[in-house]
Amino acid sequence: MALSASKNIKRNFQVALCTAPDIDTAESLAEKMVKQKLAACVNIVPAITSVYQWQGDIEKDSEVLLIIKTAEELMADLGDLLETEHPYEVFELISCDIEQASAAYLQWLNDEL
Template sequence: MERALLVYTTFADAETALAVGESLVRDRLAACVNVLPGMRSVYAWKGAVERGAEVVALVKSREGLGPELAAALKARHPYETPIILHLAVDAADPDTLAWILAETTGAA
């Protein structure tokens, strides 16, 4: 059986994260997107150390949609180089996995 996929990404604000998340769910690339506000980041960017406020988005999907999901996320993301990390899920509750698989079929 196909495994679940968790994708970690960040956005500058919650409204953008929610809008992109909703589009991914509507396109059946994600079963759910959790948006966690209030994160502070320190990061290297173009030779400088930057600080900023961001939100985390955790995208719940299926492993087979990884490339399609990443492409859709990049196309909709406002960052020049968005963080898109595919986090392997070794196991999931059977009911949770069944729900994720039922809700994700990929873009039509």
């Protein structure tokens, strides 16, 4: 299977990452993202451990990772959704460009967003 950055599609697709405190929160956020067409797909990875500094202390928490497939122009709206729906005071939303993928997958992303 050849990978490509489909020439027929003029959107910049992204993979975004966001953590949530538990599976229920992750599923709720994912469903809202997909329903509102802010994400074509959200993978939920349970039982990750996050180690980070918060207010001067080193913290270690169990979290759930959301892997969000979206488009660059939807990132601001995705941030707005998380701003109102996410329980964390400071939530994670970071993204990377999808440089290559199968043409069929890119077409599916385009059709779903």
